[in-house]
Amino acid sequence: MSDVKNFFYVNRRAPYGTIYALESLEVVLIGAAFEQDVSLAFLDDGVFQLAKGQETKDIGMKNFSPTYKALGDYDVNKIYVEKESLEARGLTVDDLLPLTYEDADDDYAEKNSIKVVTAAELAQLMDQADVVLSF
Amino acid sequence: MKFSVLISEGPYTHQASDTAYNFTKAALEKGHECFRVFFYHDGVNNGTRLTTPPQDDRNVVNRWSALAKEHNLDLVLCVAAAQRRGIADADEARRNGKNADNIAEGFRISGLGQLIEAGIQSDRLVTFGD
Numbered sequence: 001m002s003d004v005k006n007f008f009y010v011n012r013r014a015p016y017g018t019i020y021a022l023e024s025l026e027v028v029l030i031g032a033a034f035e036q037d038v039s040l041a042f043l044d045d046g047v048f049q050l051a052k053g054q055e056t057k058d059i060g061m062k063n064f065s066p067t068y069k070a071l072g073d074y075d076v077n078k079i080y081v082e083k084e085s086l087e088a089r090g091l092t093v094d095d096l097l098p099l100t101y102e103d104a105d106d107d108y109a110e111k112n113s114i115k116v117v118t119a120a121e122l123a124q125l126m127d128q129a130d131v132v133l134s135f
Numbered sequence: 136m137k138f139s140v141l142i143s144e145g146p147y148t149h150q151a152s153d154t155a156y157n158f159t160k161a162a163l164e165k166g167h168e169c170f171r172v173f174f175y176h177d178g179v180n181n182g183t184r185l186t187t188p189p190q191d192d193r194n195v196v197n198r199w200s201a202l203a204k205e206h207n208l209d210l211v212l213c214v215a216a217a218q219r220r221g222i223a224d225a226d227e228a229r230r231n232g233k234n235a236d237n238i239a240e241g242f243r244i245s246g247l248g249q250l251i252e253a254g255i256q257s258d259r260l261v262t263f264g265d
Binding site for chain 2: 003005007019020023026027030031033034036130131132133134135
């Protein structure tokens with residue numbers, strides 16, 4: 001397919017204070033049907049979107065974080081989390097949801113989708129993208 | 136160049152829609168092609184004809200409608216975002232059991248696939264947001 005582009009989704013906001021995180025996830029899920037090359041980046045307060053143990057009952061909103069675990073099934077498996085953003089918030093990768101996918105090129109071995117990258121590495125990835133959607 | 140525009144904030148509170156309008160108008164006047172203008176998040180509020188700003192202020196909604204008419208622009212409101220925020224055309228109103236619609240002239244309601252398609256088909260997808 002000649003018209004495959006690299007779609008790069010940038011998630012910068014906390015999951016529940018605004019609707020951006022939820023509506024970004026909706027774009028990613030719909031977009032997955034278009035068989036494009038998809039990457040997701042989480043930085044700034046966006047890293048909280050992937051935090052384990054989200055509990056939203058008391059704020060009356062739906063906890064949509066389990067949906068991130070389905071991304072692997074949609075062939076969305078390049079998930080970059082910015083190192084500096086994690087550190088600034090006292091988080092490590094162990095505080096994040098375990099996101100995995102089955103690698104069709106490796107006998108469907110279960111592999112980790114999350115990669116922690118520096119801001120500089122993230123900038124390079126962003127530079128290579130054809131379409132950057134920032135939420 | 137063929138470009139598309141994504142607008143992710145509503146009118147007046149944010150400048151995003153104003154800047155997107157100015158950008159789109161200028162690009163079209165320079166001879167570029169606009170594949171689509173897609174409204175998402177609170178951006179769908181740019182597409183209600185009930186908007187009534189003071190008479191000495193710009194009318195953000197009517198301005199988009201006029202530009203669409205002049206250049207045959209495709210102005211698309213995301214259906215999921217529009218449903219959440221009470222923006223409906225006649226079909227949407229009927230489907231959801233509402234007694235009114237409020238979509239402005241020149242806009243249409245469609246799915247998020249239209250945004251992805253705009254990204255695929257355009258040389259540049261330019262976002263105007265917060």
